[in-house]
Amino acid sequence: MALGGGMELAVFCDMVIASEKSKFGQPEIKVGVYPSMVVAWLSKIIGLKKAYEMILSGDTISAKEAEQIGLINMAVPDAELEEKSEEFIKKITNNSAVVLKWAKKAVKSGLNVDFETGLKNSEVIYKYALMATYDAKEGIDAFINKREPVWKDK
Known part of the structure; x- marks a missing residue:
């Protein structure tokens, strides 16, 4: 689970590969606050409507949905996470x-x-x-x- 600060890390990373089992969310609204850092950047990554939805509902999304909306680059099976990450990194570092x-x-x-x-x-x-x-x-x-x-x- 990448919730709150964990999701903020994903938002501010240049690229993210996650296990398909991962969940992402900004639940701060449910405790009476909002994620003060992420609000300044999230809409630039996933668009205004999805940013509103995530921040104002506090709901979590699957890794597959996170990939579809551009929050992460790739969602891969848990057993392949290390291998797929290394392949992805190698494509860049070559x-x-x-x-x-x-x-x-x-x-x-x-x-x-x-x-x-x-x-x-x-x-x-x-x-x-x-x-x-x-x-x-x-x-x-x-x-x-x-x-x-x-x-x-x-």
């Missing part, structure tokens, strides 16, 4: 760490701004930060020459 860093910054630079500003922010990061890295050049060269890139994380 990429260049420095490129991952700049991609993440670019995604975040588009939050809470209009499309035009987000695009400009991304262009600046791409042109002046990402393209200044060895790994961006290596990745493009590897693609052109039909070979696997050799990342140096710089």
